[in-house]
Amino acid sequence: MTATAPTAGSSGTDVRLTAISKRYGSFTAVHPLDLAIPAGSFFALLGASGCGKTTTLRMIAGLEDPTTGSVELAGKDVTALPPHKRPVNTVFQSYALFPHLDIYENVAFGLRRRGIKSVKKQVGDMLDLVQLGDFARRKPHQLSGGQQQRVAVARALINHPQVLLLDEPLGALDLKLRRQMQLELKRIQTEVGITFVHVTHDQEEAMTMADTVAVMNGGRVEQLGAPADLYETPRTTFVANFLGTSNLITADVLGTSGDDILLRACDTKLTLPATRCTTTARTGEKLLIGIRPEKITLTHADDAGTIPDGRNRITGRIADSSFIGVSTQYVIDSPVGPGLSVYEQNIERDSRLAPGAEVVLHWNPGHSFGLDAAQSVEAGTDAGEGT
Amino acid sequence: MRTVTRWLRRNLVVLVGLGTLGYLMLPNVIVTVFSFNKPNGRFNYEWQRFSTDAWTDPCGVADLCGSLSLSLRIAIWATIGATVLGTMIAFALARYRFRARSSVSTLLFLPMAMPEVVMAASLATLFLNMGVTFGFWTILIAHIMFCLSFVVTAVKARVMSMDPRLEQAAQDLYATPFQTFLRVTLPIAAPGIAAGALLSFALSFDDFIITNFNAGSTVTFPMFVWGSAQRGTPVQINVIGTAMFAVAVLCVLAGQLVGRRRRRS
Numbered sequence: 001m002t003a004t005a006p007t008a009g010s011s012g013t014d015v016r017l018t019a020i021s022k023r024y025g026s027f028t029a030v031h032p033l034d035l036a037i038p039a040g041s042f043f044a045l046l047g048a049s050g051c052g053k054t055t056t057l058r059m060i061a062g063l064e065d066p067t068t069g070s071v072e073l074a075g076k077d078v079t080a081l082p083p084h085k086r087p088v089n090t091v092f093q094s095y096a097l098f099p100h101l102d103i104y105e106n107v108a109f110g111l112r113r114r115g116i117k118s119v120k121k122q123v124g125d126m127l128d129l130v131q132l133g134d135f136a137r138r139k140p141h142q143l144s145g146g147q148q149q150r151v152a153v154a155r156a157l158i159n160h161p162q163v164l165l166l167d168e169p170l171g172a173l174d175l176k177l178r179r180q181m182q183l184e185l186k187r188i189q190t191e192v193g194i195t196f197v198h199v200t201h202d203q204e205e206a207m208t209m210a211d212t213v214a215v216m217n218g219g220r221v222e223q224l225g226a227p228a229d230l231y232e233t234p235r236t237t238f239v240a241n242f243l244g245t246s247n248l249i250t251a252d253v254l255g256t257s258g259d260d261i262l263l264r265a266c267d268t269k270l271t272l273p274a275t276r277c278t279t280t281a282r283t284g285e286k287l288l289i290g291i292r293p294e295k296i297t298l299t300h301a302d303d304a305g306t307i308p309d310g311r312n313r314i315t316g317r318i319a320d321s322s323f324i325g326v327s328t329q330y331v332i333d334s335p336v337g338p339g340l341s342v343y344e345q346n347i348e349r350d351s352r353l354a355p356g357a358e359v360v361l362h363w364n365p366g367h368s369f370g371l372d373a374a375q376s377v378e379a380g381t382d383a384g385e386g387t
Numbered sequence: 388m389r390t391v392t393r394w395l396r397r398n399l400v401v402l403v404g405l406g407t408l409g410y411l412m413l414p415n416v417i418v419t420v421f422s423f424n425k426p427n428g429r430f431n432y433e434w435q436r437f438s439t440d441a442w443t444d445p446c447g448v449a450d451l452c453g454s455l456s457l458s459l460r461i462a463i464w465a466t467i468g469a470t471v472l473g474t475m476i477a478f479a480l481a482r483y484r485f486r487a488r489s490s491v492s493t494l495l496f497l498p499m500a501m502p503e504v505v506m507a508a509s510l511a512t513l514f515l516n517m518g519v520t521f522g523f524w525t526i527l528i529a530h531i532m533f534c535l536s537f538v539v540t541a542v543k544a545r546v547m548s549m550d551p552r553l554e555q556a557a558q559d560l561y562a563t564p565f566q567t568f569l570r571v572t573l574p575i576a577a578p579g580i581a582a583g584a585l586l587s588f589a590l591s592f593d594d595f596i597i598t599n600f601n602a603g604s605t606v607t608f609p610m611f612v613w614g615s616a617q618r619g620t621p622v623q624i625n626v627i628g629t630a631m632f633a634v635a636v637l638c639v640l641a642g643q644l645v646g647r648r649r650r651r652s
Contacts, residue, residue, distance in 0.1 A: 063555050083558040090559045096552035100574045109570075110560035155560070 012075070014039040014163055014195040015060060020069030022055050029055045031219045032068060037163075037197060037212075039074075042189050044198045044210035048242070052219040053199045054093075057165050060197065062086045073162050084113075089156035090165040094172055095148050097140035103127070103151055104136040110159040126158045129188070146177045153185070157192060166198040170205065182208050203243045207231065215239050217380070233369055235278045237288065240371065241380030246290045247340045248377045249314075253281045261370065263287060265336040270312045270365070277370030286373035293341040295367040298330065300350060301358035313362040316340065318355050328353075332361060415632055422625035429619025441622035445630075448621040451611060455627060458592055458608035461523070465530035465591040470584045472531070473538025474576070480539070481546040498533045499540075506533065507600035514601060521603025529601045530591040537590065538583030545579025 015037040022030040030052040037043045045053040058064035060071055062083035070079040078086050089110065097106050107126055108119045116122075127133045130150035140148055149169060156164055166185075170178045186209050189196050200206050206213045207227035214224040215238070223230055223239045234240035237248060251263035251270060260271045261281045272289055274281075281287050291312075299307055307313060316334030328349070330342040342361060344353075353359065395402075421431055425438035446452035479485075480492055498506060510532075514525050553575065557567040573580075595609040602610060612624055 061559055063559070082564075083555070084561045084563055088559075090556070092552050092556055094550075094552070096550060096556040098553060098556070098571055098575075100571075109557070109562075113561040113563075113566060159560070 012039050013037065013072075014041075014074055015043075015197065016072040016075075017056070017060070018070045018072070020056070020059060020066045020071065022052070022059060022064060023067045028219055030059075030066075033221055035214065035221070035224075037195060039195055040193050041211045042186065042196045042198065042209055044200060044206040044213045045216055046200055046203060046206040046213050046242075047216035048201055051216040053201075053216045054167055056216070057090075057167055057197060057199045060163070061088055061090050061165050063090075087162040088165055089159050089161040090167060091149075091152045091156050091169045093168045095140075095152040095169075097148055097151055097155070099140055102137050102139055103132065103143070106140065106151055107155045107158055109155060114159075122158060126154045129157075129191075130154045145173050146181065149173065149181060150184075153188065157188070157194070160192075161194065163195045163197060166196060168199055168201070170200070170202075178202075178205070185209060207243070215242060217242075231292075233276070233278070234290070235371070236379070237290075237371055237375040237377055238380035240290050240369070241378070245293055245341055247293065247296070247337070248371070249289045249291075249336050249340075250373060250377070251287055251289050251336075253283050253285055253287050255283050256281070260365070261287070263289060265289070265314070268314045268336055270314075272368055272370050273366055276366065276368065279370060279372040281370065288371040288373045288375070288377065289368055290371055291363055291368040293329070294327075294343040296340075296342045296361050296363045298332075298342055298344055298350075298353055299360045299362065300352045301360055302352075304360045307360060307362050310365075311362040312365050312368065313360050315358070315360055318353060318357045318359060320355055321353070332359065334361070415629075418625050418632070419629045422622060422629045424622055424625075426622065431620045431622050431625065441626045445623050445626050448615075448623045450606065451621070451623055451627070454606045454608045454611035457523070457605065461526055461530060461607065462588050462592040464527055465534055466584050466587040468527070468531040469534035469538050469587045469591075470580060473535050473583055473587075474542050474580055476535070477539045477542035477546055477579075481543050495536045495539050498536045503533075503596045507597040510597065511600040521601055522605045525601045525603070526598055526605065526607065529597050530594060533594075533597060534587035534590055537586045538580075541583035541586065542576060542579040545576050549575055 013036045015035070017033060017035040019032045019034060020030065021028065021032040033056070035056075045056060047053045055064055059066045060073075062071075062078070062081060062085075066079065070077055072078065073087060098109065101109070104123055104127070108123045111119045111122060123136075124133065127136055130153060132147060132150055132154070135143060135147065140151065143151065149172075152169065169185075170181050173181060182205055185196075185198075198206070198210060207230075210227060212224065213227055213230055215222045215230065217238045223235050230239060231243050234243065234246070237246075240246040240248065249265050249270075251265040254262040254264055254269075256262065256274065257271075259274050261274055261277060263270045263272060270289060272287075277287070279287070301315065304313075314334050314336050316332040318330055319333045319339070320331040322329050323346075325346070327343045327345055330344065330353070332340045332342055334340055340361065421434070422441060423437050423439065424431055424434055425436050425440060426433065427435055441447070476491075476495070480488060507529075510525075510529050514521065519525060549572075553571055554567050557571040558564070562570060593609055595613060598607050599610060599613075606614065608627070615621060615624065
């Protein structure tokens with residue numbers, strides 16, 4: 001172990017995973033990975049099903065033994081400790097409330113197991129925090145999904161764990177309730193100041209709630225960072241496609257000019273600031289240039305002259321458009337690639353922008369990003385699931 | 388005519404239900420009625436006149452109460468033995484993967500599927516060859532054996548349908564493995580275990596064939612009834628039967644009452 005001993009407390013690292021991995025026979029669920037989660041943060045493990053995020057969480061909880069590596073909580077190595085001796089609590093997927101106990105006893109369970117006799121005040125306070133004071137004597141099956149979810153959170157939080165682990169806790173709720181619970185969980189986290197590690201496959205959920213997101217794919221962390229950084233500067237095609245939507249265009253590197261990389265895609269010249277490129281661009285080789293749909297402006301071909309200089313521009317024809325209220329989503333076929341998507345705010349709608357119209361797509365070069373062309377363009381999309 | 392057909396059509400389910408219930412209850416009614424009979428001879432087959440003689444003196448027939456208490460003792464011990472062993476087997480089969488797991492699972496069904504008389508004869512042969520004295524212990528061993536598969540079946544179904552995350556949640560909430568079993572696993576598996584135990588008790592208490600082969604000179608209640616039916620049927624047998632039936636009905640009613648109150652609260 002080369003990692004320096006972390007300092008415990010509010011400013012240190014709460015969870016430190018060192019070279020942790022998990023193999024089931026010949027299948028590797030989690031490749032050796034290092035992760036340091038700062039105390040008091042809301043950390044999300046994001047990925048599609050089977051990417052190893054839940055296994056990682058269960059190794060922190062002690063419900064799964066790592067094949068290699070170690071788990072440290074607040075500077076203490078807990079790798080060999082069974083789950084009931086670790087200062088962490090888990091909110092399980094589908095809650096795992098005890099069906100034979102009422103809500104009060106469910107919430108009091110952890111306290112009672114640690115030999116605390118007078119639990120009444122603490123349980124009452126905790127039920128009030130999750131607004132379920134009147135439901136103390138109900139059984140779990142008499143509660144709605146959202147209420148059960150709050151009981152599960154209360155049952156874990158009442159123990160003041162070092163770290164609260166959340167395993168897709170909102171997966172079973174409908175969309176509206178999920179949005180509401182996301183804000184609720186974020187509020188509780190801010191209020192209690194405990195480190196939350198949240199596992200989810202919902203990229204919007206991860207971005208809404210977490211301070212730091214680790215995007216996992218195939219048992220590895222693809223990229224780790226603040227939601228805005230991951231979104232604006234993805235480092236792999238998987239992250240670019242899994243977090244939101246990206247248009248990825250294959251281009252040849254022509255050379256550099258000042259701080260810019262000059263590129264060509266199907267006779268269209270494009271530029272990319274060198275700082276926006278996460279891979280080394282060698283002249284004569286290929287590069288993927290990525291641009292988010294909402295960063296592109298659409299202008300009808302007749303007005304092409306009004307586009308300011310210094311913007312990347314490509315031509316195309318509108319294949320499809322769909323109006324979704326706040327914006328209109330266009331699918332555009334272009335010589336550089338078919339099926340580019342563009343989102344336009346519905347501020348001043350140009351009635352000429354209808355399917356069949358010739359258009360120019362243009363954007364600020366600083367809003368695009370460069371990626372290594374050796375990766376699959378479809379990684380992280382529905383078509384390239386699991387690649 | 389038409390109104391009659393319409394009435395029939397509307398109430399057919401109720402009528403069939405009442406008919407079936409009558410079919411099930413009629414023997415019990417006869418047993419109860421004849422427990423108040425005062426027969427003239429040794430046979431209690433014809434109604435003579437009302438009397439509570441048998442009810443005031445249920446042990447009035449030689450050996451009756453002795454055989455009854457023996458049957459109860461065997462049934463209780465067989466229930467305990469089969470429930471403990473069966474529950475453990477059920478957990479092992481539901482939870483762990485081991486060599487020969489599926490064959491054990493299949494073999495456990497054999498006592499249920501095999502004709503009782505065959506099993507009784509083979510057990511008797513086994514005990515004879517081992518030189519064991521027939522009596523209380525041979526009966527108990529035989530009863531535990533055939534009750535076991537029923538307990539395993541009832542408990543296994545319950546354990547299989549249990550969410551493994553519940554036990555993980557308990558461990559996650561500081562419960563030691565033993566506390567997890569006591570506080571979460573056992574209460575959730577309890578209905579299955581109780582069903583297995585009830586079934587064991589009923590099966591053991593009224594078993595005749597296997598007991599008859601393995602009892603030696605010991606006489607259980609079913610054997611006593613069988614034996615006395617050849618020489619005459621004392622009214623006391625009806626008394627015991629009626630009392631057992633009443634106790635069973637009371638148990639069911641109490642169970643339903645508790646369940647209903649729990650659901651309401």
